[in-house]
Amino acid sequence: MTDVRPAVRVDGLGEAGVLDALFHSDQGGHEQVVLCQDRASGLKAVIAVHSTALGPALGGTRFHAYADRARPEEAALRDALNLARGMSYKNAMAGLEHGGGKAVIIGDPDLIKTEELLLAYGRFVAALGGRYVTACDVGTYVADMDVVARECRWTTGRSPERGGAGDSSVLTAFGVFQGMRASAAHRWGSPDLGGRTVGVAGVGKVGHLLVDLLVEAGARVVVTDVRDEAVRRVLSAHPGTAVAASTDELIATPGLDVYAPCALGGALDDRTVRLLTAGVVCGAANNQLDHPGVEKDLADRGILYAPDYVVNSGGVIQVADELHGFDFARAKEKAALIHDTTLEIFARAEAEGVPPAVAADRIAEHRMAEAGTR
Structure with missing residues (x-):
């Protein structure tokens, strides 16, 4: 069973780096950042919740291998923070009753994406109790959301056969x-x-x-x-x-x-x-x-x-x-x-x-x- 509590650190990114990015960056102001790691499946992910002022944070899951091979976790964190903030503004302008959030799974999806990894990720999202609702983004697809949804009911972008909206x-x-x-x-x-x-x-x-x-x-x-x-x-x-x-x-x-x-x-x-x-x-x-x-x-x-x-x-x-x-x-x-x-x-x-x-x-x-x- 994956431990779905927020991770204290992700390899290559210490606590100070997280605090600097969250509280002192020009893209700061986020309510919550969760660093996720499941060693059994190889999952390393960042979930960023920027705002829930308008409702539960809604935003996709990016699955991406970052060019900074020495410190990909830091690149992923910056990306998640920027994207989550952008989702707050996007959802507000779209007239939705949702705040902004985003998740990043770190790695090349063609090489490391497995059912076990997606299920582990779903358990992390579920542990947030609905504060963050996930969907597809770069590197993730409708079939992936169907897998994530098996562990997490706060999943959108599922296939029509599973009650979803299909390809957004x-x-x-x-x-x-x-x-x-x-x-x-x-x-x-x-x-x-x-x-x-x-x-x-x-x-x-x-x-x-x-x-x-x-x-x-x-x-x-x-x-x-x-x-x-x-x-x-x-x-x-x-x-x-x-x-x-x-x-x-x-x-x-x-x-x-x-x-x-x-x-x-x-x-x-x-x-x-x-x-x-x-x-x-x-x-x-x-x-x-x-x-x-x-x-x-x-x-x-x-x-x-x-x-x-x-x-x-x-x-x-x-x-x-x-x-x-x-x-x-x-x-x-x-x-x-x-x-x-x-x-x-x-x-x-x-x-x-x-x-x-x-x-x-x-x-x-x-x-x-x-x-x-x-």
Whole structure:
């Protein structure tokens, strides 16, 4: 039986490192961080609960091998803290009765993911008693959530056969598409994406579905991905799709109207902003802004940025609906409101003379603060 009490330490990350990250980092303010270790299955994980002001924390489980091989636990902790905080803002802007949380399982899922490991992880989530509700993220899938759910009833993103909502990528892509339509309306006066050139970086679970919607809308699409098989899948469905050899080539494409980062975070840094030819950035990736100040650099260059946690909230809307007896039509109707929310953010940004990312943060923070005073 796995010991599901919070671990005192994870190999390579001492108590001081945890306290520094939790209480002193610029992404701090988290209510709870749980370090999980199950030696029998090889599980090492971080569960971060940022806020429960609006309700139980809801956010996915990322399964990832971090590039910092010497101290992957520290990289995972930073990722979990950033992602959990982002989920608080995302859920607030999506109008959900949920706070923000996130989990990271450390390691290469292709090498270490087993049923035993997922069951052990489920026991850790269950030990939180509903303060954190989990779902899919990078490296985890519907089948994985079905396994986790065997040990933890606070699991969403399960298969329809198990009473779940299935793949949340469907409404994630739909929501990004709605945010892109709103961005086009604000920038060019029409939500019509027909004839627009859209560059999609990362055509995995969400990106390839976004390409489907863009092609259907009549957009010209350019894609790139580090995985050849992901690009081949897009080309098989849409043979006329252009392919860029790299993200650098993609963002410098002449005539690019919209850039859609749909892979991992940090896609918008100082260098990227200088190279961008697009007038709009609207994509599915979380935590796209590499550091504070990038949002101002985008605005100074006249590039309209649709805040990531607003436009990519369709997935969390989908899995949150699962907790009430999933109804796809109801969830899609709510995800369609991302269009109006995005326009509201652009209007407030102009009225207050701030970048859209700042306007979105202010709205989300107001909603969380209001809930905390009830």
